Every structure is written in C-alpha cells, then in structure tokens.
Amino acid sequence: MDAAQIDQVRRFNRTVTARVGVLHDHYLGRERPIGEARLLWEISAEGQDVRRLRERLGLDSGYVSRLLRALEADGLVTVEPRPQDRRVRTVRLTPDGAAERELLDLRSDELAGSLLAPLNPAQRTRLVAAMAEVDRLLTAAMVVLDPVDPDHPDAQWCLRSYFTELQERFDTGFDPALSLLPDAGELRPPRGLFLVARLHGEAVGCAGLKLPAGAPAEIKRMWVAPGARRLGLGRRFLAELEARAAEEGRDLLRLDTNKALSPAIGLYHSSGFQEVPPFNDEPYAHHWFEKRIAPAAAPGA
Amino acid sequence: MDAAQIDQVRRFNRTVTARVGVLHDHYLGRERPIGEARLLWEISAEGQDVRRLRERLGLDSGYVSRLLRALEADGLVTVEPRPQDRRVRTVRLTPDGAAERELLDLRSDELAGSLLAPLNPAQRTRLVAAMAEVDRLLTAAMVVLDPVDPDHPDAQWCLRSYFTELQERFDTGFDPALSLLPDAGELRPPRGLFLVARLHGEAVGCAGLKLPAGAPAEIKRMWVAPGARRLGLGRRFLAELEARAAEEGRDLLRLDTNKALSPAIGLYHSSGFQEVPPFNDEPYAHHWFEKRIAPAAAPGA
DNA sequence: TCCATTCTCTGACTCTAGTCAGAGAATGGT
C-alpha cells in the first residue's frame, strides 16, 4: 500500500463525500429528518426487529425508539411484539410507509441522475463502470472473516447452502453420507478451524481447515454465496487458511475438488497449488492439489 | 442515461456513503465537531478569504463566522483584514492549527489505509484506479460554465494565465501586442460572448466566441487550467460554444491555433473540425479549422 | 419460584448544525 495509493483514496474520499455524501442526505432528508429517513430505508417489506435496525445503523437504543415513535405517529410503521419472544419488537411498514419509502427511492434516482446529467454519454459510461468497480471492491473490503464453531448457526447455514449447491452442480448429485465428511470436531480447535465470511453481519461464505496430527493441513468445505462472488473472497480464504496453517507450523496444504467446480480449480492453480495424485478416497473428488507453504512462528497477539 | 446506469450509481452511493461517508466523519471528527474540522481542512497554508471558505463549503456566513471564532479561541487560526480591502478577512493557520491539520491528514490516511487493508495488491491497484476515474468524472461533473464579461476578474485571471502559458509553450514566445487580439467588446454581447468554467467557485478555464456580423463565428482564447485538464472541459467548451453559435443562427464555426498546442489540435479534429487554409493573418497561428454546424432557433428559456 | 438477563421505552439532557435578520465597517462610483 504505497503513498500514491493512499493519496488517491484520500482525494476520492474528499470528492465523494463532498459530492455524494452531502447530496445524499440532502435529497433523502427533504421533508423528513435523515435519522428517520435512514431508518425507513432499512425496514424491509417483511419487517425488521428493532434490535437488528439498531445494529445495522449503529444507533443508541433510546434514539431508535424515539425515531420509531415519530414514524409511528406519522402512520408510516407499526411496531409489535414478536409472538415467540415478546421482549423483541418487530417493525413493519404500513402502506403509507411503503409509499414514503418509494419516494425515497425516487429521490435516490434523482440524485443519481444529477450526478450523471452534466456528463456526455462516453463519460457516463466510464463513470458508471468505475463506480461499479469501486462498489465491488469496497464491498469486498467490508467482508470480515471470523473463526466460528462449526455448529454456529451461520456456519450451519453456509454448510447447508454448500451441500445444496453441490447437489445441483455435480452431474452425479451429492449425498453427504457418501462423502468423506470431517466431523465437526476436526474443524474446531485444536484439531482444525472453521471460518465464516460476513458482510454487514450476514454470512456469505465459509471455509474449514483440518490440522490432523502427523498429516498435512487440509482445506475443506470452502464456499462463497452466489451474491458474494467475484469479490476475491475465495482467494482471501485460501490466503487466510494458509497463514493460519503456517502459524501452526505446517509446511504443506492440500485439498480435493470436483471437476464441476471449474472456477475453484482455476483459483487453486493461480494461488500456487499444484495438482497431485489422489491422497484420499473421496468419491466426489476428481482433482487433488497441494501447496508448499512457509511455516511461521505463531504471532504474539 | 438508462435505468441500469441509475441503478449502479445508486448502489455506489449506498456503499460509499455507508463506508466512506460515515467513516470519514468519524475519523475526522474525533475530538472536534466536523464543522470545525471541515473548515480547518479547507484553510490552505497561505491563508484563505472567509468569503472563499464560505463558498467552497456552501455554508451560511454567520455559521462560518461562528466556527472561525471557535477555532480562533482554540488558537488554531488567526483572522485578519486583507490590506487591500479591509472588508475581506483572511484566515491563516497558526502553528498549532497547522499541527491540528496535520493530524486530520493523518486521520485521513488512516481511513484510506483501512479501506485498502483488507484487499490484496491486485485488488488495491484496481480500486485505486477506479477511484481515480470516479473522482475525475465527478469533478468534471461539478464544473459549471458561466457567461461573464471579459473584464470580470475571473475572466482576466484566466486570460493572464492563458497568455503566460502561451509565452512558455510557443517556441517563439508570445507577445499579445503582435497577436490579433479581439478587443473585449468583441467577446461581449451582442458581438460575442465569454465563458468561464468554475470548479467550487474557482475559475479553471475560459473560452470566447466572436459573433461578427457577416462573418463566421469564431472561437478565441480557449484555455483550461493545468489542474483541471483531462476532465473533458475543452470538449465541453466547444460543445457549449457550438450550441450558442447555433442559437445565434450561425452555420459555421472557426478557430486558429498554434502548432505547439497539440492536445488542442487533437481535440479539434475529434470534435468534427476540418483543417482549412488560413482565413486570417494571425502571426501565431499554424493551423486553421472550421466546422459546419446546424443553426437552431434560440430556445424559449 | 426467584433472579439475572435481555430488550425496549421514557425522561432529561447536551451539543452540533444551521437559519435569519440586522448592525456596522469598508469600499467604489458619482
């Protein structure tokens, strides 16, 4: 990360906060405080728990409560206890609220239009393309990888999605019972670990690492949600697992994969993995890879 | 401007205001109200007129005054009347103020770093490039073209800069006395017009149009400040002047230029101008261009 | 059944941001 890059990012921040940020608030908050507008914006059609709203917007509970009271008074939302747990309250848009949200969407369109309007068509095309790129990469930068227990709901959700996808993509289908499944203990310290990738707190991918005694470290169950692909997440998982295996003093990383997963195969190749003869009897595997890695001492913190 | 473009811009706005906007304020405003921080940020080392600060930030004069009082009380700035015009007051950073600004810069670097940190080098390079593009195009979109009197200070400043630049770039040097200079009256309605381009209220370019009776319309003194180049401003000037000449019922636009101004020559070619034999005796001209345009009725408003 | 915990809400604040009207000093043109 060199100084010129930092510099460009700074210039970008300046232009963009000046232009987009200010306008955004201005457009959105025309006849409504932006606190209320932001809240309205976050309430989806099916309703949201107050708790979740607070988390997403990072606001004080008292403040959110007050904002909700204001929206309720305007007849834009209803707030009701959730039947299963009456402490938690769920916010829903009324028809009026939905209409108001619609209006915010319209404003958002206007803002977008005002950014493009002064440009000629060629410039517009280039601006939109560059924005898409920035959007994609900033989104990628917002993804966090957390080690979790394989039994954690997020982990379980990822694994279920993973299996469903394999079932669809393998021409033979996929039956977990026939596969060499590591039991959860193998993907939990000290025998391994399991990472979940999250975007805005929502799970969007997973990857497991087996660290068997007396055998090479092995990557298992790497999956990225369709909506989070093309963000370099697979590569990031590989790098992270490699670093962690290295910290454990391992010098070899391996994995197996199915021929149907061609993007993954490309990823392994371009990440320094070499194809090797089968090292296990996984019935769904067609390719086996390994990569020499540099073992490192565990870091201080 | 199609719906897909609008949509992408909206997605961008959301990601960016969520990520950059919020962080920006957060980083910048750690121990100081962001109003003050923004102001501090805008005061350059040589000092700024209060008026200019107000314009750049788009704030109420009373508000700015109050903010300045606060910064002054903290010993970060001094405010003194400008000797030539004691109504205007100039703000200057004290050493403490410069240190504080330094700190803001550091914060800004941290923010930039935090955006890049989770990415791999290839992604960083792409992000930075895309940001530069967005930055450039949004900046371009912020430039406004205003018709002004050729005696207006902004126009005069542009013309002086223009002559200085010609002096440097022509291998013969440039002496305005030898050139075919239109007098100011020729670039002022009804005999012509003069446009100034402004970015954040600051002049960044100019272009004049002669509309002589019984002769083709002629573009004169088109210049773009070095800091505002590569924003498509030259092309925009040409388009604007063409439209205005058309409104006046003209069907031919012409101009002359010096061989040293190769980017301009490229621009003329790519904007539909054809090189023609000399139509005047301008001693500094090597190339003469003209373009047929479609005369139009003057618009209602 | 009791008790710690979770979740939301209310009241009572503080601080920023920003607006508006008008005063007062300088200036430029006549």
Next chain:
DNA sequence: ACCATTCTCTGACTAGAGTCAGAGAATGGA
C-alpha cells in the same frame, strides 16, 4: 461627500442527533 454595495459579524433562534440512567415487561435457567 454621499450612497448603494459588499463583507463579516452578532444575537436570537430552531431542530436534529445522540447520550445516559433507569424503569418496566418478558424470558430462561437454576
């Protein structure tokens, strides 16, 4: 010398954003 204009500042506001402490209802577990 006068007057309209320009520029900055002050006073008097409004309203939005956000914090903090604590009350009260539900819940889950011992």
